[in-house]
Amino acid sequence: DAKTTQPPSMDCAEGRAANLPCNHSTISGNEYVYWYRQIHSQGPQYIIHGLKNNETNEMASLIITEDRKSSTLILPHATLRDTAVYYCIVEDQGAQKLVFGQGTRLTINP
Amino acid sequence: NAGVTQTPKFQVLKTGQSMTLQCAQDMNHEYMSWYRQDPGMGLRLIHYSVGAGITDQGEVPNGYNVSRSTTEDFPLRLLSAAPSQTSVYFCASSYSSRGQETQYFGPGTRLLVL
Numbered sequence: 001d002a003k004t005t006q007p008p009s010m011d012c013a014e015g016r017a018a019n020l021p022c023n024h025s026t027i028s029g030n031e032y033v034y035w036y037r038q039i040h041s042q043g044p045q046y047i048i049h050g051l052k053n054n055e056t057n058e059m060a061s062l063i064i065t066e067d068r069k070s071s072t073l074i075l076p077h078a079t080l081r082d083t084a085v086y087y088c089i090v091e092d093q094g095a096q097k098l099v100f101g102q103g104t105r106l107t108i109n110p
Numbered sequence: 111n112a113g114v115t116q117t118p119k120f121q122v123l124k125t126g127q128s129m130t131l132q133c134a135q136d137m138n139h140e141y142m143s144w145y146r147q148d149p150g151m152g153l154r155l156i157h158y159s160v161g162a163g164i165t166d167q168g169e170v171p172n173g174y175n176v177s178r179s180t181t182e183d184f185p186l187r188l189l190s191a192a193p194s195q196t197s198v199y200f201c202a203s204s205y206s207s208r209g210q211e212t213q214y215f216g217p218g219t220r221l222l223v224l
Contacts, residue, residue, distance in 0.1 A: 036213075043114075043200050043215030044153065087152065097143075097168065098213065100152030 003027065003090040009105040018075040020104050022088030025069045031092050033064060035073045037084040038103070044087065047073065078108045111136050114216035116201050122222045123191040131186040131219050133201030141204045141211070142184040146170065146197040147218075153200060159184055191223045 005023040012018040024033065034049040048055055048062045050071075055062045061074040075082055087103040117132045135142065143158035145168075155168030159178040173195060175187040184203075188195060199219045204211040 041198075041218070043202070043217055044213075045215070046212040049212075097155055097158065098153070099169075100145075100154070102150075102152050 003031075003099065004088045004101055006086075006088050006101065006104045008102065009107070011107050011109055012075075012078050014080060014108050014110050015077055018078040018082065018106060018108070020073040020075075020086050020088075020106060021070065022073070023070045024088070024090045027068050027090050028092075031090050033062065033068075033071050034089040034091060034098065035060070035062065036087045036089065036098070036100075037082075038087070039081075039084040044100075047086075078106075080108050080110065082106065083108045113137065114201055114203055114214050116199075116216040116219050118219060119217070120220045120222075122224065123188075124224055125192060127191050129188050129191065131188075131199055131201075131221075133184045133186065133216060134182050135184075135201075135203040135214070136182065137203065137205070137214070138181060139203035139214075140181070140206050141213075142178065143168070143202045143213075144174070144176065144184070144186045145200045145202065146195075147200060148197050156186065156199075188221075191221075193223045195221065196223045197221060 035047040036044040038044045048060050050062045064071045085103040085105050087100050089098050114135045140161050144156040145153035147153045154170050157176040159165045162181050165176050201216040202213045204213045
């Protein structure tokens, strides 16, 4: 079973920041938080991952709460091409067996 | 690099037929895996391999066989297709099974079993 809880859908206006929440209250100390997204009919695409510190790359930022029980993926300036299903995954760093839940369907509106 | 490639893109089978879904990667990745995705659902792990000659079962292995004779290729065999195997199949690879390595996914194979 997926170890995360995400809202099934969200909307965001183009050009605004999209903030996608994820709850992972049972996360253990050696488990990382990964984010992937799946644009319609394509294979999933890696976005970002983190352990306890906030992370930023060219695609997004990941904010993890101090108790690590929840996190937020931030797309700073959402575009129409960011419309996708976003998956938050918690997994042991060595497991490489990603367990996908149903994710959040993010729709970016013009 | 072509990345992760999958063939065929689409396939229609009759119940009881067998077939092999092909997956190849040209990134010299150790780790490869197969997932299936049913409509409106997340991906579920079928089988995975941490290197040539080594395979293991994932969450939903029944009805599927795999082998890993080379680093590049990881075919998925359906022994006797059933309508319940109608799904989209994704192959993925990563550099290593150790550490937090990014997984790269192929474009998928859409399978319909009648």
